[in-house]
Amino acid sequence: xxxxxxxxxxPWYGGYAFQGVVVLGTAPILLPLIVGDATGPAQAGLxxxxxxxxxxxxxxxGALADGSGRHRLIYAAGYLLLAVGLGLFPLAQTVLEWFIxxxxxxxxxxATNTVASxxxxxxxxxxxxxxxxxxxxTCYGIGQAAGLGLAALLQQAPAxxxxxxxxLMLPGLLIGLxxxxxxxxxxxxxxxxxxxxxxxxxxISDDATxxxxxxxxxxxxxxxxxxxxxxxxGRFLADLRSPYALFMxxxxxxxxxxxxxxxxxxxxxxxxxxxxxxxxxxYYAVGAGIGVFAYAPSGILGQRIGxxxxxxxxxxxxxxxxxxxxxxxxxxxxxxxLLGPLAFLLLPVAWSPLIVAGTAWAAQLSTMNEGEAVGILxxxxxxxxxxxxxxxxxxxxxxxxxxxxxxxxxxxxxGLLLLLPLRRAGSAGASSPG
Numbered sequence: 052x053x054x055x056x057x058x059x060x061x062p063w064y065g066g067y068a069f070q071g072v073v074v075l076g077t078a079p080i081l082l083p084l085i086v087g088d089a090t091g092p093a094q095a096g097l098x099x100x101x102x103x104x105x106x107x108x109x110x111x112x113g114a115l116a117d118g119s120g121r122h123r124l125i126y127a128a129g130y131l132l133l134a135v136g137l138g139l140f141p142l143a144q145t146v147l148e149w150f151i152x153x154x155x156x157x158x159x160x161x162a163t164n165t166v167a168s169x170x171x172x173x174x175x176x177x178x179x180x181x182x183x184x185x186x187x188x189t190c191y192g193i194g195q196a197a198g199l200g201l202a203a204l205l206q207q208a209p210a211x212x213x214x215x216x217x218x219l220m221l222p223g224l225l226i227g228l229x230x231x232x233x234x235x236x237x238x239x240x241x242x243x244x245x246x247x248x249x250x251x252x253x254x255i256s257d258d259a260t261x262x263x264x265x266x267x268x269x270x271x272x273x274x275x276x277x278x279x280x281x282x283x284x285g286r287f288l289a290d291l292r293s294p295y296a297l298f299m300x301x302x303x304x305x306x307x308x309x310x311x312x313x314x315x316x317x318x319x320x321x322x323x324x325x326x327x328x329x330x331x332x333x334y335y336a337v338g339a340g341i342g343v344f345a346y347a348p349s350g351i352l353g354q355r356i357g358x359x360x361x362x363x364x365x366x367x368x369x370x371x372x373x374x375x376x377x378x379x380x381x382x383x384x385x386x387x388x389l390l391g392p393l394a395f396l397l398l399p400v401a402w403s404p405l406i407v408a409g410t411a412w413a414a415q416l417s418t419m420n421e422g423e424a425v426g427i428l429x430x431x432x433x434x435x436x437x438x439x440x441x442x443x444x445x446x447x448x449x450x451x452x453x454x455x456x457x458x459x460x461x462x463x464x465x466g467l468l469l470l471l472p473l474r475r476a477g478s479a480g481a482s483s484p485g
Contacts, residue, residue, distance in 0.1 A: 064187050066227020067167055068194035073133065073216045073223075074160050075191075075339070076198010078102075080317050080332050081209040081216070085141065086149055087318045092452070094146045096444020099314045101150045103436045105157015109165045122166050122173075123231055129163025130224040132156070138217035141210035163227075174232035185346075192343035199336030206317070206328035295416040295424065297473050299431050302409060304466030305366050306435035307442075308373055311459040312398060314440045315447060322452040323380050324391035334392040338399035345403035353408045358415065359474045361408035366470060368401035370463040377456040 082102070087095035112129075116122045136155035143149050171183045205212030312319065320331035353361045375394035379387055410428060417424030446454045 060186050061183070061231075062229035063170070063227050063231045064190040066223045066225070066229065067163075067187060068190040068197075069219050069223025069226070070130070070133070070160075070163060071191035071194025072198035072201065072219060073137065074198075075195035076200075076336075077202045077205065077212055077216045078137065078156065079313065080199070080202035080206060080328055080335075081212045082140070082153065083315050084206065084209045084317055084328055085213070086146070087315070090146060092315055092318055092447035093444040094149075095315055095318065096440050096442070096447070097146065098149045098153045099444075100437050100440035101153035102157045102160075103433065103440060105154045105159075106161045106164075107433050107437075108158060109161040112162045112165045113169065116166055116169060122169060123228065123233065125162050126166040126170075126231065127224055127228065129159040129161070129166070130220045130227065132159030132162065134159075134217045134220035137213050137220070140213045170232055188346070189343060192339065196336045196340040196343070199332050199339060203329040203332035203336070206332060293416070293418060294473055295413065295418070297469065298413065298416055299427060301366075301466045301469045301473060302413075302428065303431050303435050304462045304469070305369060305405070306432050307439050308459040308461075308463035308466070309369060309398065309402070310436045310439035311443050311455050311462070312373060312376075312395070314436070314443045315452075315455070318447070319443075319452045319455060320392065320395075322447075323376075323456065325388050326392055331392060331395075334396060335399065338396045341396075342400045342403045345400055346407060349404040349407040352404070353411060358408040358412035359470075361404045362412055363467070363470050363474060365401045365403075365405035365408065366463065366467045368397050369405070370460065370467055372397035372401065373456065373463055374460045377453075377460040380453045380456050 083095040083099060086098045112125055116125050119125075132155050136152045136159060140149065140152045140156075143152055167187065168184070171180060171187065175183055201215075202212065205215065316335065317328040317331055320326040321328065326334075349361055349365075352364075372394055376391060379391050379394060384390065413424045413428040417427075419427075442458070443455050446458060
């Protein structure tokens with residue numbers, strides 16, 4: 052029995068951790084440093100937005116894998132796209148070139164992360180999903196913390212840091228293919244697997260409950276593999292007065308505030324608090340490391356006090372972090388270089404309760420099926436990240452980075468205020484019959 056938890060480990064999780072090093076570690080720090088130093092914050096925001104726009108193609112890669120059965124090939128292509136996008140990035144000299152290479156990196160993230168989830172939910176029994184996804188995301192989170200530490204060492208030479216990040220994709224790919232499932236018969240994808248599950252008498256809600264407390268920790272949640280985005284949007288617009296629609300508005304505001312901070316993080320810390328990219332990366336690594344261990348407690352807490360309450364807690368933690376950063380930027384007290392990064396520490400920790408409980412609560416509040424509800428949640432997060440990338444760059448270039456902090460705090464405060472009546476409405480809706 053003592054070995055049972057490790058029975059859910061697979062060798063390819065180690066290779067996936069290499070991508071965590073780059074996607075959530077080195078690239079978010081080094082990419083805006085290269086572009087921002089050469090052109091300015093507005094252009095850096097534009098290039099960061101390209102990274103997220105590329106990740107919006109996740110459903111396309113999921114459909115491609117399901118239709119072709121070439122899961123391993125698409126998974127490997129993600130590493131290669133990242134390697135090319137990272138390796139050529141220091142050689143680029145124009146915003147257009149950086150934009151294309153960042154878009155290529157986003158495509159690589161979308162391909163690999165989408166298929167990584169499919170390796171589990173399409174090739175493994177449902178009873179193993181929680182443990183396997185938990186181990187996979189733990190490896191990814193450990194990679195993130197290591198990558199942020201590496202960024203602290205490489206921030207003085209960001210071009211070499213991007214080249215090193217590209218080189219890490221080779222061992223990541225080699226290890227990442229060890230033990231991955233072989234492609235299944237073309238056409239037997241998520242929809243077919245779901246149909247077979249229903250024939251065996253299992254409900255969709257059972258699947259959602261199995262996955263609810265093991266969400267991804269990455270730049271964007273794993274792309275939802277399901278109905279077309281247009282169909283999902285139509286269902287959502289038909290029920291704009293529902294608690295779920297209000298929750299999506301709250302989520303959009305909280306995510307907007309979060310990504311306004313993350314998108315140009317090293318430049319913001321340097322300009323507002325006088326903290327170099329090396330030191331700020333260490334603080335980020337500490338917060339991300341703590342956040343990895345906050346997943347399981349967040350899930351347990353959601354089961355005890357309700358997912359809505361945990362979302363409220365995560366939103367409050369985020370507001371306390373960003374609000375304190377904004378207040379410090381306004382008052383400029385003694386010790387600003389120390390207090391600013393300390394205030395930031397709470398933000399990556401807050402991500403764990405937010406994404407754990409937010410995923411589960413979205414499925415509970417919606418009148419759509421759980422998969423569609425989570426798909427809308429993921430799309431809302433993507434929309435917030437892209438809008439924040441553009442907005443942060445424009446705000447910083449015209450009004451300074453202080454304005455980015457003020458807007459982020461205001462968005463989070465409004466989202467938190469809307470959550471208060473939503474909790475009551477959601478509770479009432481959940482307790483009402485049929």
